[in-house]
Amino acid sequence: MSDQDHEIVSGLLQAYRAGIFPMADPDTGVIDWYSPDPRSLMPISIYPDHQGRCFHVSRSLARRLRSGHLVLTTDAAFTSVIRSCAEPREERPDSWIDERIIHAFTLLHHAGHAHSIEAWLPAGPLSVAAAAPSRPAQAYGRRRSDMHRRWTRSQHDSRSVTPVLSHDGLHVLVGGIYGVSIGSAFFAESMFCRPELGHRPGADGQAGNSPGTDASKVCLFHLVSHLHARGYTVMDVQLRNSHTDQFGVYTVTRDTYLEMLAASCDRPTSWLPFDPARHVVPTRSP
Numbered sequence: 001m002s003d004q005d006h007e008i009v010s011g012l013l014q015a016y017r018a019g020i021f022p023m024a025d026p027d028t029g030v031i032d033w034y035s036p037d038p039r040s041l042m043p044i045s046i047y048p049d050h051q052g053r054c055f056h057v058s059r060s061l062a063r064r065l066r067s068g069h070l071v072l073t074t075d076a077a078f079t080s081v082i083r084s085c086a087e088p089r090e091e092r093p094d095s096w097i098d099e100r101i102i103h104a105f106t107l108l109h110h111a112g113h114a115h116s117i118e119a120w121l122p123a124g125p126l127s128v129a130a131a132a133p134s135r136p137a138q139a140y141g142r143r144r145s146d147m148h149r150r151w152t153r154s155q156h157d158s159r160s161v162t163p164v165l166s167h168d169g170l171h172v173l174v175g176g177i178y179g180v181s182i183g184s185a186f187f188a189e190s191m192f193c194r195p196e197l198g199h200r201p202g203a204d205g206q207a208g209n210s211p212g213t214d215a216s217k218v219c220l221f222h223l224v225s226h227l228h229a230r231g232y233t234v235m236d237v238q239l240r241n242s243h244t245d246q247f248g249v250y251t252v253t254r255d256t257y258l259e260m261l262a263a264s265c266d267r268p269t270s271w272l273p274f275d276p277a278r279h280v281v282p283t284r285s286p
Helices: 003-017 059-067 078-086 099-110 125-130 146-150 215-230 254-265
Strands: 021-024 031-034 039-041 071-074 114-122 171-182 185-193 234-238 250-252
Touching: 003 021, 003 099, 003 171, 003 254, 021 099, 039 254, 059 215, 071 215, 078 099, 078 114, 078 171, 078 185, 099 114, 099 171, 114 215, 171 215, 185 215, 185 254, 215 234, 234 254, 250 254
Parallel strands: 185 234
Antiparallel strands: 021 031, 039 234, 039 250, 071 114, 114 171, 171 185
16 A cells, blocks of 8 residues: 555544544545534344334335345455446436545445445346456545545546456346444445346246345445444434434534543454344334
8 A cells, every 4th residue: 555545544434533524525526534423323123122123124125134035244345335326327427436435435345444334136137148247346425624635536436337246257246335433333324226237038028027136235234234343323314304313313512422432442452253144123113
């Protein structure tokens, strides 16, 4: 890793410890820095804790989890996950995840401070034919810092939209989530779902129900369960919205958040082992 890369990693870790995170503005090309107040957190428990908080599992998600269709891994395709999160979506044609963000968070990943969880389905002939090799990674959304000047803006933000296959070529990536890990604090960044890659034709020749539906939510459930199993104490989701609310997100003041970070970031925690088979699906939603 070059001196410049070390600077990027060190600067990002300092920013996250201070409760600050970057996002690229797709309109201006500037990387802005945020520290919202209040701050949004995800409960790190599937069952109610002493404050009555827990990660909410809907009945439909519980059915997905019990179906066993998806194969879950960690850090098997970090680059592909972050690039998939950066792809344009119908509700969001532009992304705060650009090549500078992708590059910076990939450096964090190589330094052991960024992780991904992936969801895979068996690859059909169409997926295999359309798949292309994953490319090296380089992706995150107002306070300016001189750090953004060390990130050279790419003239061409190329984003793969082709299916991503596992190393053995037997599975296709249909969902994932990634984030930053410092001590016992985890900062969730983004997630994606590609259910169309798992479509199965129905009896009438139409696309049937996809076993890849809700793959990103499945990854989120396993992330929360994994953080709980490994002894993490904070899961930051930055900003609250209608999507995160369905999972039981709550808010704290910035001062409270910084106190929690100070205690969590200096508490050593190991990311591995990752054992999704031991993550228990609740019998009913809270």
